[in-house]
Each structure stands twice: as C-alpha cells, then as structure tokens.
Amino acid sequence: MPAWFDHLFAALILGVMPLYSAIEGKQYLDSLERTGRVRGYLTTMAFQWTQTLVLLGAWLWFARDWSSLGLGFQAGVGFWVVLALVVVLVAQQLWQLRRAHHDGAFRERVRPQVEPVRAMVPTDRRERRWFDALSWTAGVCEEIVYRGFVIWYLGTWMPTWAALLVGSIAFGLLHMYEGPKAAGQIVGIALVFGGLYLASGSLWIPMVAHAVLDMLQVRSAMALLGPGPGANAMGAGELEGASPAEGSAGPLQLSGQPDA
Numbered sequence: 001m002p003a004w005f006d007h008l009f010a011a012l013i014l015g016v017m018p019l020y021s022a023i024e025g026k027q028y029l030d031s032l033e034r035t036g037r038v039r040g041y042l043t044t045m046a047f048q049w050t051q052t053l054v055l056l057g058a059w060l061w062f063a064r065d066w067s068s069l070g071l072g073f074q075a076g077v078g079f080w081v082v083l084a085l086v087v088v089l090v091a092q093q094l095w096q097l098r099r100a101h102h103d104g105a106f107r108e109r110v111r112p113q114v115e116p117v118r119a120m121v122p123t124d125r126r127e128r129r130w131f132d133a134l135s136w137t138a139g140v141c142e143e144i145v146y147r148g149f150v151i152w153y154l155g156t157w158m159p160t161w162a163a164l165l166v167g168s169i170a171f172g173l174l175h176m177y178e179g180p181k182a183a184g185q186i187v188g189i190a191l192v193f194g195g196l197y198l199a200s201g202s203l204w205i206p207m208v209a210h211a212v213l214d215m216l217q218v219r220s221a222m223a224l225l226g227p228g229p230g231a232n233a234m235g236a237g238e239l240e241g242a243s244p245a246e247g248s249a250g251p252l253q254l255s256g257q258p259d260a
Contacts, residue, residue, distance in 0.1 A: 002153055005058045010153050013051075013145055014166075018173035025177020032119040037127050040120075041134045048141040055149060070148035070203035082200035086209045093216040100223035111224050116179050121221050128222070132215050139211030143203045146171045147194050164194040 002010075021028075032040045059069055066072060099106045114121075122128040150167035151160060158166070172187035196206045 002156055003062060006153055009055060014170045018170050021174050022176040029117060029119045029177060037122060038130045041130045045134055045137045048137050052141040052144055055145060068152050069144065070197055072202050073204065074201035078199045078201055082196050082205050086205055089209065090212060093213055097216055097220045100220040107224055114221050114224055121218055131218055135214035136211045138214060139207045143193065143207045143210055147197045147206065148203050164191065168194060
C-alpha cells in the first residue's frame with residue numbers, strides 16, 4: 001500500500017509539475033535561447049535524476065519489490081513480442097529520418113509542425129551529443145516515474161488500464177508548452193510506452209525504446225529544419241536549429257520538461 005511519501009510524490013508529478021509546465025513552459029523554451037541549450041539540458045537531467053533517485057531510495061527504504069516498479073525482468077512471450085514491436089518502431093523512425101533528409105515534399109509538409117519547440121532542439125554536434133544524454137535520462141527516468149510508479153500508485157484504487165490512462169494524460173499535460181495538439185499526441189505516445197511495459201512485464205524495453213526513439217526523432221527534426229535535400233547530412237556537417245517532429249504524424253515527444 002502507498003505510504004506518506006507516495007502521496008507526496010504523486011502530488012508532485014501528477015499535479016504540481018503538469019501545472020507548472022503549463023504555466024512556465026513557454027518561458028522555459030525562451031530561456032534556452034538566452035542561457036544556452038546545453039545548460040538547459042544539464043539542468044533538466046539533474047532534476048530528473050534527482051527525482052528518480054529519490055523515488056528509488058524510497059523503494060529501498062520501504063523494502064519494496066523492485067518488480068512492482070517495473071524493474072524486474074520477465075523473458076516470456078510478451079517480452080519477445082514487445083521487442084519485435086520496438087524493432088518495427090525504430091525501423092519506422094529510421095525511414096522518417098531518411099525522408100526528412102531527402103524528401104522535399106515531406107519536409108515542406110511536416111516542417112511547420114516543429115516550429116513551436118525550435119528552441120529545445122540542438123543546433124550542432126556538441127548540443128546533439130548532450131541531447132542524446134538527455135534522451136537516455138528521459139528514457140530511464142520518465143519511464144520509471146510516469147509508467148512504473150504512476151501505474152503502481154494509481155493501480156491501488158483503479159484498474160490498471162485506468163491508471164495507465166490517467167498517468168498518460170498527466171504526462172501529456174507535462175508537455176503542454178508544445179501546444180494542445182502536440183500534448184494530445186504525447187498522451188498517445190505515453191499510452192504506447194505504457195502498453196509496452198504492461199505487455200513485456202518490465203520497463204527495460206520501454207526505457208531503451210524511449211531513449212533511442214528520442215535520439216532518432218531529434219535527428220529527423222534537425223534535418224527537417226536544416227539545409228534540405230542535397231545538402232550535407234547531419235553526420236557530415238552541422239545543421240541549423242530545428243525542433244522535434246513525429247514525421248507525418250505530428251510533433252514528437254521532447255526529452256524533458258520545464259524544471260520545477
């Protein structure tokens with residue numbers, strides 16, 4: 001059963017942080033232009049790791065089963081099915097990346113969708129490397145907090161599917177600064193990751209998938225707002241600033257959120 005810590009932690013991540021993000025998110029994006037993206041990435045990483053380590057410390061303090069937080073391991077049928085689905089998702093994102101580099105019509109159609117969060121996305125290799133670190137931070141920390149903890153916590157009072165839905169909505173609200181449409185799509189992304197977690201029985205595949213997809217998505221975004229077909233690809237030279245997009249499906253989930 002949840003203890004006093006769990007109620008406080010849930011109030012923070014399900015109430016305080018989404019509200020703060022909705023109010024201060026635009027200012028956060030603006031501040032990245034003034035203070036620098038790398039500094040913003042580092043601050044977000046520090047906050048997410050602190051939050052996650054506090055949660056893990058509480059789990060250890062209360063002597064809880066790690067599998068209840070999604071950190072067990074089950075190599076059953078569900079694990080292999082989920083792994084196959086993730087391979088398909090990664091292949092799809094690689095295809096989107098190729099189109100972002102070489103398909104002019106695709107670029108023109110999708111490019112306007114990435115403008116709202118242009119300030120968040122790397123503009124050169126150095127920033128991209130730090131964004132990769134942020135992607136892994138988000139993959140580990142956000143999955144543990146918003147899938148592992150939230151489903152465990154809310155599942156005390158409601159069915160698992162309802163806990164997943166409520167947690168996904170809170171996760172979407174956390175990204176409201178990207179705009180209502182993007183936030184709605186991020187709710188869908190959260191539902192997918194939650195489904196991968198429940199189907200596989202652990203967070204290990206969703207954590208890796210989350211990080212890898214974030215890294216591929218930001219490369220697609222940089223290509224979309226880069227020089228265009230015929231110019232040097234990201235691996236061959238620096239691109240101009242860009243922001244995440246989800247190919248033809250709309251904006252992508254950003255790694256991180258405004259720091260509370």
